[in-house]
Amino acid sequence: MSVLGVSSPADLFHQLSQALEVLTDAAARAAYDKICAAKKHAEERNNKLDAKRRKIKLDLEARERQAEAHSAEQFQNTRTLEEEIARLREEGSRQLQEEQRLIKEQIQRERETQLHHTGTSDYTSTDSAVGRHSKSNVTPKLKLKWKCSKEDDTNGGYSQDFIFSLLSKYGDVLNVLISSKKRGSAVVEFETVKAAELAYKNESGLTANPLKISWLEGRPEVITPVVSQVQQTTGQYFPPIQGALSSERDYESVVLMKMRQAAERQRLIEEMQREDEENAA
Template structure:
């Protein structure tokens, strides 16, 4: 989306939001739209990259206070002009459009002649200046949202790949711990921490943190035997507090109990 086209595009309509939307609502709408039309998801759609670029530029302008103010001035003027045109009778509509066109051309000529004077610039000139500033400076908020979208896509790809490669249910362990629903740290356990804990006792081929439920993950070992040796004894589990080493100690204790129980069962088998 070039700066000359921004004037003619309703950025709020593009994101599916209202002109009174907050920055948080703008970012949320951007993520929802960007995830649907990301070029990585639609490699065969030549328009996906163009739409994704337009969404990114819309986010860039509407999350910057100065750029949004400049855009809103243009947007308001165009909206008011559209409403006025609709209210005119068919008899005078053509006459009014011709008059506005002449006024627009006169304003463009005046702006071109006095472009060096900032105070004489039109609203559209100011918007173009803000867009150029954003292009040169870069937008931190845009980079953050793009990274969030990239991480979401990576997560979805890992889940999809894991679902295709997981085989026997017996080689998986469902791990749960205490974590509040709104806890951003997920009870203190992330992918790296859990992978380190379970990799000490066998080859972990897949580890997926639940995207919907806090305090839940799925661990898959390379063999069913490895998972059985590390499967906790099916007994009432004591409360596990988030953080610290309590969780790891509990898991290791259950693994040892399972291994001892399996050894006792094998020793109790009748001799042939």
């Protein structure tokens, strides 16, 4: 049977002799104690390092969990914000569609009322006995103004596309001209007087930056039907004969009207350019 890992008594005796020499020799005993103390210090140092490593590891894990929680919170906030933006866009789109529907219904009712009055009234004029009339050779134009500083890159929230979509609900818009030098002003050209008049009466623009709308050209005038001497004597009114022009003359009139509209548009652009140059000077 082995003792202390020694297989024979001779080996055991040899080891015991070496241990006795170490214990009886002061220098050897001091060297042995120094080695043992060094091993003990090294073991304690390793234990302390292990404790620091464990603490650092725990701190890193806690920071990772905190960062993950913060990232999840940011993701949730971003998602909530995107959902709110989408909801506001959808709500704004519904409100715009509802507003366009109401405008179209109003226009349709006015057209039906106008047709009804035209068929039943004794007097026939542009709209009624007292009608609204605009010169046929001038397309209706409105001038828009709003607040805008020179440093504002968004032009006060009004772009060409935005103005076009904003006013198209009242009728066909032919052109939108925004001054590149004089900020906060634009000219809108409509196809019909009715569309321009509806925009002039009903549109106010953005709530934060409202529009100031004024007539530039083609403003409708109140006219009364001309009553001849025969009508004054007899008390009867003879409506004008419709459809007297042939198709060829109608076509020529349309072509001339389009040419006049193009000339007016070009003249308006040149006038705005001259006004911008004068303001820049």
